[in-house]
Structures are given as C-alpha cells and as structure tokens.
Amino acid sequence: xxxxxxxxxxxxxxxxxxxxxxxxxxxxxxxxxxxxxxxxxxxxxxxxxxxxxxxxxxxxxxxxxxxxxxxxxxxxxxxxxxxxxxxxxxxxxxxxxxxxxxxxxxxxxxxxxxxxxxxxxxxxxxxxxxxxxxxxxxxxxxxxxxxxxxxxxxxxxxxxxxxxxxxxxxxxxxxxxxxxxxxxxxxxxxxxxxxxxxxxxxxxxxxxxxxxxxxxxxxxxxxxxxxxxxxxxxxxxxxxxxxxxxxxxxxxxxxxxxxxxxxxxxxxxxxxxxxxxxxxxxxxxxxxxxxxxxxxxxxxxxxxxxxxxxxxxxxxxxxxxxxxxxxxxxxxxxxxxxxxxxxxxxxxxxxxxxxxxxxxxxxxxxxxxxxxxxxxxxxxxxxxxxxxxxxxxxxxxxxxxxxxxxxxxxxxxxxxxxxxxxxxxxxxxxxxxxxxxxxxxxxxxxxxxxxxxxxxxxxxxxxxxxxxxxxxxxxxxxxxxxxxxxxxxxxxxxxxxxxxxxxxxxxxxxxxxxxxxxxxxxxxxxxxxxxxxxxxxxxxxxxxxxxxxxxx
Amino acid sequence: xxxxxxxxxxxxxxxxxxxxxxxxxxxxxxxxxxxxxxxxxxxxxxxxxxxxxxxxxxxxxxxxxxxxxxxxxxxxxxxxxxxxxxxxxxxxxxxxxxxxxxxxxxxxxxxxxxxxxxxxxxxxxxxxxxxxxxxxxxxxxxxxxxxxxxxxxxxxxxxxxxxxxxxxxxxxxxxxxxxxxxxxxxxxxxxxxxxxxxxxxxxxxxxxxxxxxxxxxxxxxxxxxxxxxxxxxxxxxxxxxxxxxxxxxxxxxxxxxxxxxxxxx
Numbered sequence: 001x002x003x004x005x006x007x008x009x010x011x012x013x014x015x016x017x018x019x020x021x022x023x024x025x026x027x028x029x030x031x032x033x034x035x036x037x038x039x040x041x042x043x044x045x046x047x048x049x050x051x052x053x054x055x056x057x058x059x060x061x062x063x064x065x066x067x068x069x070x071x072x073x074x075x076x077x078x079x080x081x082x083x084x085x086x087x088x089x090x091x092x093x094x095x096x097x098x099x100x101x102x103x104x105x106x107x108x109x110x111x112x113x114x115x116x117x118x119x120x121x122x123x124x125x126x127x128x129x130x131x132x133x134x135x136x137x138x139x140x141x142x143x144x145x146x147x148x149x150x151x152x153x154x155x156x157x158x159x160x161x162x163x164x165x166x167x168x169x170x171x172x173x174x175x176x177x178x179x180x181x182x183x184x185x186x187x188x189x190x191x192x193x194x195x196x197x198x199x200x201x202x203x204x205x206x207x208x209x210x211x212x213x214x215x216x217x218x219x220x221x222x223x224x225x226x227x228x229x230x231x232x233x234x235x236x237x238x239x240x241x242x243x244x245x246x247x248x249x250x251x252x253x254x255x256x257x258x259x260x261x262x263x264x265x266x267x268x269x270x271x272x273x274x275x276x277x278x279x280x281x282x283x284x285x286x287x288x289x290x291x292x293x294x295x296x297x298x299x300x301x302x303x304x305x306x307x308x309x310x311x312x313x314x315x316x317x318x319x320x321x322x323x324x325x326x327x328x329x330x331x332x333x334x335x336x337x338x339x340x341x342x343x344x345x346x347x348x349x350x351x352x353x354x355x356x357x358x359x360x361x362x363x364x365x366x367x368x369x370x371x372x373x374x375x376x377x378x379x380x381x382x383x384x385x386x387x388x389x390x391x392x393x394x395x396x397x398x399x400x401x402x403x404x405x406x407x408x409x410x411x412x413x414x415x416x417x418x419x420x421x422x423x424x425x426x427x428x429x430x431x432x433x434x435x436x437x438x439x440x441x442x443x444x445x446x447x448x449x450x451x452x453x454x455x456x457x458x459x460x461x462x463x464x465x466x467x468x469x470x471x472x473x474x475x476x477x478x479x480x481x482x483x484x485x486x487x488x489x490x491x492x493x494x495x496x497x498x499x500x501x502x503x504x505x506x507x508x509x510x511x512x513x514x515x516x517x518x519x520x521x522x523x524x525x526x527x528x529x530x531x532x533x534x535x536x537x538x539x540x541x542x543x544x545x546x547x548x549x550x551x552x
Numbered sequence: 553x554x555x556x557x558x559x560x561x562x563x564x565x566x567x568x569x570x571x572x573x574x575x576x577x578x579x580x581x582x583x584x585x586x587x588x589x590x591x592x593x594x595x596x597x598x599x600x601x602x603x604x605x606x607x608x609x610x611x612x613x614x615x616x617x618x619x620x621x622x623x624x625x626x627x628x629x630x631x632x633x634x635x636x637x638x639x640x641x642x643x644x645x646x647x648x649x650x651x652x653x654x655x656x657x658x659x660x661x662x663x664x665x666x667x668x669x670x671x672x673x674x675x676x677x678x679x680x681x682x683x684x685x686x687x688x689x690x691x692x693x694x695x696x697x698x699x700x701x702x703x704x705x706x707x708x709x710x711x712x713x714x715x716x717x718x719x720x721x722x723x724x725x726x727x728x729x730x731x732x733x734x735x736x737x738x739x740x741x742x743x744x745x746x747x748x749x750x751x752x753x754x755x756x757x758x759x760x761x762x763x764x765x766x767x768x769x770x771x772x773x774x775x776x777x778x779x780x781x782x783x784x785x786x787x788x789x790x791x792x793x794x795x796x797x798x799x800x801x802x803x804x805x806x807x808x809x810x811x812x813x814x815x816x817x
C-alpha cells in the first residue's frame with residue numbers, strides 16, 4: 001500500500017475496485033466503514049453486488065475482466081473535464097501528452113460497450129474521483145488475478161497520477177495484501193527476480209554484494225515463477241520443496257497441478273497440517289505455527305511486527321527457518337547455521353537498503369514501516385511524498401484485452417472466484433477451527449435467480465459446473481448478489497475444488513493466473529459429490545462434545 | 553434539511569454542556585469557534601489542587617487519567633464515544649451544584665475539579681450498589697473476556713454488596729443461542745451498551761441493539777433471534793469490551809475450572 005492503514009479513515013472519496021474487503025480484509029475494512037460514517041463518498045466497481053457495493057454511493061457493476069476499459073474511460077473523462085491536477089502532472093509525472101493522445105478514443109461510451117456499465121455512471125465516477133481533494137484507491141486480487149493484471153494496476157496508477165492523489169494523507173493506490181506476511185515474504189527475497197529488499201538478481205552490483213555477503217557464487221539468472229516450475233515438473237525439474245502453501249487447492253487448473261507434482265521424483269512439503277498438497281509429498285516436515293515461533297511479519301502497510309512464541313511447538317514441529325537451515329547444511333551449504341530468528345532478521349536488515357535503519361531489537365516496537373534507509377530514520381508510512389522511486393511517475397498507455405477465454409455457446413456463463421468471510425484461503429487452519437464450520441459448513445455456487453431458471457437450477461439443489469479443464473459438483477444458492485450471466489464460488493473448500501475449472505491464462509509479466517475469470521457451463525444434477533479431481537474430502541469432523549451442542 | 557449542519561461532538565463539543573447528546577448546530581458552532589479563537593494559550597484545569605494543561609477537546613476524565621488519577625468507570629471504553637450512562641466517573645467541579653460525569657464533561661480553562669472527595673466516593677458506592685443489585689454475587693471467570701472483571705473488581709473495591717437494593721432482575725439470558733463463539737449470559741448485563749456501541753462504532757456492523765427501556769432493557773438482535781441470523785460476524789469485540797462477563801468467549805471457557813460453559817456464575 002502506498003499509504004498507511006490509518007489513512008483509510010481519511011479520504012473524501014474512496015474508490016474500491018476488485019476488492020471484497022468486508023469479507024477478505026474485515027479488520028482493515030472497519031477503517032473504511034469509519035470513513036463512510038464520517039461522510040466520505042465511496043465508488044465500488046465489482047461484478048458482484050457485495051456488501052461493499054451495498055454501502056457505496058455509486059456502484060459500477062462491471063463485467064468480469066473489463067477493469068482496464070472502465071479505468072481508461074474514467075481517465076478520458078478526467079482529462080475531458082479538466083480535472084487533472086496540472087501542477088502535479090507538470091512536476092511529478094511524465095508522458096501526459098502521450099496519455100491524452102492515447103485516451104482520445106477511450107470514451108465512456110467505448111468503455112460502456114465493454115464493461116456494461118452505463119457511460120453516465122462512468123462519467124459520474126470519474127468526476128467524483130477526479131474532483132475531490134483526497135481520493136484513495138483500494139484494490140485486491142480482483143485487479144491482479146487477470147491476464148491483464150499489470151495493465152489493470154497501471155491504469156489505476158494513471159488515475160492517481162492524473163489527479164495528484166499520491167503522497168498525501170487519505171490518497172494513494174493501495175493494494176490490500178492477502179496474507180499476514182506475504183509482504184514480508186517478498187521483502188526477504190522469496191521472489192524469482194529479486195534478492196532480499198527487492199534488489200534485482202540480474203544487477204551486477206547486487207550480484208557482487210551478495211557474493212561477498214554469502215562468501216560464495218550466487219545464481220546470476222532470474223529464477224522461474226511457480227507457474228513455469230509446475231510446467232517443468234518431470235521435465236527438467238525432479239525435486240521440489242513447498243513451504244507453507246496448499247498449492248493443490250489454491251492454484252489454478254488443479255488436475256494439471258496434481259499431475260505436475262506427481263511427476264516429480266521427490267516432493268518435500270513443510271506445513272503445520274497435513275494439507276492436500278502435503279498428502280502428495282514423499283516427505284512432510286512439520287512446521288511450528290505462528291504461536292510457536294519467534295520472528296517478524298510484515299503486513300500490507302509495510303509495517304514490521306514482531307511475532308512472539310507463546311507456546312512450545314507440538315511434537316516434532318520446528319520453525320521453518322530451522323528446517324530450511326538443516327536441509328541446507330545437510331546439502332553441504334555454508335551460512336545456514338543460525339541459532340535463532342534474530343541473526344536471520346539482522347542479515348536481512350544489513351543487506352536490504354529498505355531495512356537498513358533497523359535491526360531485531362528496534363523492530364520490537366512495531367512502529368516501523370519500510371523504507372527505513374538509515375539509523376534514526378522514523379520509517380515511511382506514506383510512500384511517494386516528495387518523489388517517486390524513479391523520480392517521476394510514468395503514465396502507462398494501457399489497452400483493453402479480452403480475458404484468455406470468453407463465454408460462448410458451450411460455456412455461456414462467467415465464473416468468478418474469491419473468498420468468504422468465514423473461511424480463510426484453503427481452510428488449512430479455519431477448516432480445523434471449531435465453530436467456523438458451523439458458520440459456513442459448505443461451499444455454494446451463487447447464481448442469479450434468472451440464470452438458475454434458465455439452466456434448470458434450484459436454490460439448495462446441485463449443479464455440475466464444467467470448464468474447458470474439468471468439472472465440479474456444487475450446491476446452488478440463488479442470489480441477486482451475482483449479476484445475470486456471472487456465477488461465483490470461493491476456492492476454499494477442498495471438497496468443492498473450484499480450481500479444477502480455472503487456469504485459462506496468466507499475466508505474461510507476473511505469471512499471476514486469471515483466477516477471476518473462467519467461462520463455465522452449468523447443469524442441474526440430482527446429488528453432488530461424484531465429480532471433482534483429486535483431493536476431495538472433508539477436512540474436519542466436529543469432535544465429540546463440541547461447543548455447539550444442539551444441532552441447528 | 554440542509555439548513556442546519558451537524559458536527560460531531562468529538563470535534564467541536566468541548567464547550568458544550570454535558571447534557572448535549574452529541575451534536576451541535578451551526579450557530580452554536582460559530583459561538584464555540586469564536587470563544588476558542590479568543591484564548592490561544594494552552595488552557596489549564598486544577599485537578600485535586602494541581603494545575604494540568606489540556607488540549608481543547610479533552611474531557612475531564614481524559615485529563616484526570618493522563619494525570620494518573622484513578623477514576624472508576626463501567627460504560628467507558630477509550631475507543632468509543634463517551635456515553636455517560638454509568639455515572640461512576642462523577643467528579644466535583646467548583647461552582648457546579650451537583651457532581652458531573654467526567655467522561656462527557658469537556659475540560660474548560662480554569663475549571664477546578666476534585667476527583668475523589670468523600671462525597672463522590674459515597675455516590676460511587678451507592679451507584680455500584682444499584683448496578684450490582686440485580687447481579688448475583690458470583691465470581692466471574694476471567695476467561696470470559698479481558699474486561700470481564702471490571703464490575704467485580706469495583707464492587708469489591710467499594711465494598712458494594714447487592715443486598716440493599718436486591719430484588720428484581722432485568723435482562724434475560726439466551727442459553728438457547730447455538731452459536732459456537734459467544735455466550736449471551738444477560739443475567740450479568742448492566743446495560744452499559746459497550747457491546748452495542750463497539751459493534752456500531754468500531755466494527756460498523758450494527759448487529760446488536762437495545763430493545764425496550766428502563767428495567768425492561770434487553771440487548772438483542774432483530775426479532776429477538778440468534779446471533780447467527782443477524783449481521784453479527786463473530787468478531788468478538790463485544791465480548792472483549794463487556795465489563796461483567798455477560799458476553800463471554802465460549803471457546804475460552806472450555807478451559808474454565810469447573811468445565812461448564814457458565815463456569816463461575
């Protein structure tokens with residue numbers, strides 16, 4: 001996020017697109033609710049009429065995968081209505097004139113023809129966003145999990161650059177990260193193209209720096225992404241270590257994924273539970289959970305927060321850093337003989353300019369948000385205040401592209417996937433948490449009543465849903481939360497493996513899968529459970545004498 | 553409709569009377585702003601004989617707490633708008649005929665405040681006796697929630713048994729609510745509304761509300777139903793702010809000493 005979470009309470013206008021934050025980020029979303037209670041206006045663009053849409057002053061019901069068209073249309077209106085921030089554009093950006101040329105044809109009427117959102121509403125949204133003093137953009141995976149994820153983000157940045165909504169309280173372009181420490185994972189170099197601290201691996205100075213630090217040769221090439229790695233399983237890649245990810249349930253095209261993992265000669269999985277992925281492994285190494293280990297998490301606002309061990313790890317479980325260190329040492333690698341999380345974090349700080357100002361002891365306070373470039377620096381809650389990292393903000397000349405697959409006679413409905421409040425990700429933890437299963441016992445397919453009628457589905461009945469990759473059986477819930485022509489399900493339940501269907505395409509730059517768009521066919525069936533690739537099982541049995549007592 | 557612009561008391565209400573319920577109108581606001589502009593110096597109050605500077609907008613309670621005074625409260629939660637219902641935070645203000653609730657009284661320059669005179673301590677004890685009158689004298693398991701010991705601790709501190717006013721009982725518990733997370737033991741409820749307020753002000757969920765008035769007051773969801781059928785998301789904020797343990801963490805209570813869900817009460 002460019003701005004701190006506290007800023008969520010400050011904007012005059014909030015533009016949420018591709019985020020279901022009241023379900024996926026419910027704690028952070030309380031700040032947004034406070035902003036609305038204070039009188040802030042909210043624009044929500046989402047294919048589904050989610051709770052956020054109900055709370056919005058202006059709801060734009062876009063067709064899945066059409067975000068770039070909407071954003072280009074809004075940019076067109078901002079330029080046309082002379083709402084661009086002239087001073088900001090002149091002093092902080094480059095490429096404005098080219099952008100204006102590029103936007104000539106991107107009229108709201110053009111955007112309407114692609115998004116399905118009436119041109120007048122696109123104009124209203126652009127004018128509302130463009131004419132406020134403090135306007136902030138919030139987005140989540142509804143923007144990035146497309147073949148055009150990068151263009152979507154660039155199109156959002158265009159809006160903020162045009163209107164000068166960077167570097168001030170209550171503004172910015174703010175992606176809500178999906179996991180507690182996904183930011184920290186990237187910070188510490190768990191990316192194929194960067195060393196720790198986002199230092200590119202193909203930069204000669206960085207290579208020299210890390211060779212010196214590690215006392216050995218380092219790889220000079222960019223690594224490969226997970227998508228590429230799965231493609232090469234059994235054909236170049238024969239061993240794999242998966243740490244803390246339930247790839248089989250969370251990744252697209254489940255059948256392909258299972259086949260890839262089974263093609264390996266050796267699969268090692270490190271996790272706190274025996275997940276569907278761990279079940280495919282040759283060796284499973286039990287990891288300590290968040291309550292059983294010391295370390296730091298880095299959250300969505302780049303805040304470094306200490307994690308403190310509260311209880312001893314169960315059984316033979318060990319912290320991830322210990323397990324990886326032991327494997328490395330037994331492979332004969334030097335430099336992995338850490339005795340705690342402390343020297344590991346300090347190494348990260350020493351080698352990463354964005355962490356240079358702190359160490360383990362200073363991080364204890366939880367007050368730092370990186371970049372913290374030197375000792376005594378207070379941290380940077382708000383990015384881009386005086387200048388952008390590369391000096392000036394560059395406008396991007398994005399264009400709309402169709403999703404990898406579009407609806408046709410055989411697959412006439414759009415499926416979009418997402419999360420639900422009650423279950424987290426693939427339910428590795430929430431699926432084992434007493435009580436949560438009572439709130440949300442099973443997955444359902446959300447279908448508009450008229451679509452249900454058209455395809456012979458019934459509320460509470462079962463549907464077989466097919467894509468070009470597979471089929472799953474799922475119980476039907478008729479609801480106007482889904483628009484006509486689009487159905488929704490979460491990917492959380494291993495016994496309704498929605499990701500059997502997805503995986504039509506990937507963003508060419510980030511290799512992020514187009515999990516938000518998948519044309520499907522649905523038909524009514526008598527009873528579910530027959531179809532579903534691979535790991536289909538119920539995770540939790542309520543233990544005897546559980547708290548619920550009375551059956552509902 | 554747009555003729556009168558309303559403003560939050562938190563922002564501009566520091567010169568208003570404590571009885572004002574939360575909003576000031578435009579003319580009042582102009583008056584307030586004018587008097588604020590008159591004195592640019594850091595204002596002070598006298599607190600138990602000592603001078604304390606304060607920032608405009610601070611309440612007497614906030615200044616007193618900052619000064620290290622222990623002023624008892626039950627309906628107060630620093631995250632919430634001051635409510636002024638329990639009256640335990642009463643203090644004496646020179647020139648005022650009756651003690652005032654410090655949580656809803658804005659500090660004013662020159663104000664002389666006494667936080668713990670024999671008179672207010674006596675009032676607090678009587679108030680606690682009234683509050684405790686319908687509560688059984690029971691030990692409330694600390695596992696119910698982080699704030700669950702607040703009432704019990706004060707009752708003990710002020711030696712305020714429930715005997716003098718004991719008798720009728722308000723609030724009906726909902727042992728029938730089958731949700732797996734929150735125990736609704738309203739026999740212990742003192743109608744401080746912290747749960748209702750935290751749900752609205754902090755979570756923005758407005759899942760629970762107050763039905764009926766006076767002794768018939770009941771914390772409830774729509775149609776007197778179960779939490780699961782309401783807008784409740786089981787975030788647990790209400791449990792953690794409840795000062796009596798009337799709302800309790802069912803999962804934590806599994807570890808309660810006597811092994812029953814009502815452990816201790």
